Amino acid sequence: MFYTPRLRLRAVEPEDLEQAWEWVNDPEVHQFITTTWPLSHQDEVEWLERQRRLPLWQRPLSLEARTDEGWRLIGNAALVRIEWPHRWAELAIMLGDKAFWGQGYGTEAVQALTGIAFDILNLHRVQLEVYEYNARARRAYEKAGFRLEGRRREAIFYRGAYHDSLLMAVLRAEWTPPEWWRTWPYPGAAAGHGITERPATPR
Numbered sequence: 001m002f003y004t005p006r007l008r009l010r011a012v013e014p015e016d017l018e019q020a021w022e023w024v025n026d027p028e029v030h031q032f033i034t035t036t037w038p039l040s041h042q043d044e045v046e047w048l049e050r051q052r053r054l055p056l057w058q059r060p061l062s063l064e065a066r067t068d069e070g071w072r073l074i075g076n077a078a079l080v081r082i083e084w085p086h087r088w089a090e091l092a093i094m095l096g097d098k099a100f101w102g103q104g105y106g107t108e109a110v111q112a113l114t115g116i117a118f119d120i121l122n123l124h125r126v127q128l129e130v131y132e133y134n135a136r137a138r139r140a141y142e143k144a145g146f147r148l149e150g151r152r153r154e155a156i157f158y159r160g161a162y163h164d165s166l167l168m169a170v171l172r173a174e175w176t177p178p179e180w181w182r183t184w185p186y187p188g189a190a191a192g193h194g195i196t197e198r199p200a201t202p203r
């Protein structure tokens with residue numbers, strides 16, 4: 001598992017699919033992602049089967065936020081495509097739980113995946129595509145260090161109008177890791193604390 005100050009990124013389990021089914025069928029969520037048609041529970045099961053046939057590092061990760069009641073599933077994210085000869089990956093993220101939007105969780109998850117791409121997979125560039133009308137996502141990517149590189153003009157038709165799709169990317173050399181990245185692989189690691197974030201009990 002990968003840890004950030006408030007999140008952990010773990011493998012997707014079949015139990016996550018019920019939640020994912022709700023999210024991808026929520027119009028407020030799917031207006032921003034590629035699946036704009038209702039999906040069935042069976043579609044979700046087949047999606048996970050397809051993901052499990054991918055190389056490990058391209059498989060989606062479930063995002064869980066630390067809450068007072070324990071870890072709570074709030075979305076998923078992945079390096080959906082990796083081009084090894086060119087050393088780039090394409091990043092995708094969905095926080096399905098709208099209660100967690102706008103509190104920095106998305107930025108934190110994107111920072112973690114970018115760090116994983118650069119410092120674990122030894123990639124050179126991370127890129128993504130975002131619809132122009134998705135202002136929240138664009139800002140989150142910007143905060144995580146991504147720059148606007150270009151646009152696919154009128155590439156998206158949604159609710160009776162064409163919209164541009166924006167291309168954003170960050171290069172390894174221009175990436176500034178967040179402060180907490182230094183205590184990788186989990187916050188507190190440098191201080192010798194365990195992943196529960198309690199100081200180790202002296203023996």
Ligand SMILES: CC(C)(COP(=O)(O)OP(=O)(O)OC[C@H]1O[C@@H](n2cnc3c(N)ncnc32)[C@H](O)[C@@H]1OP(=O)(O)O)[C@@H](O)C(=O)NCCC(=O)NCCS
Pocket residue numbers: 029032033075093094095096100101102103104105106107108129130131134135136137138139140
């Ligand atoms: C996109 C997404 C990952 C962002 O994560 P998040 O946790 O909501 O975003 P963050 O809180 O990290 O950052 C959002 C930023 O956008 C800003 N923002 C929110 N709504 C905005 C709007 N309408 N216009 C401009 N900025 C906006 C916030 O103020 C914040 O910036 P700030 O910290 O400078 O104030 C998440 O909202 C999500 O998954 N949404 C649904 C699916 C989706 O859009 N996926 C991405 C497809 S490319």
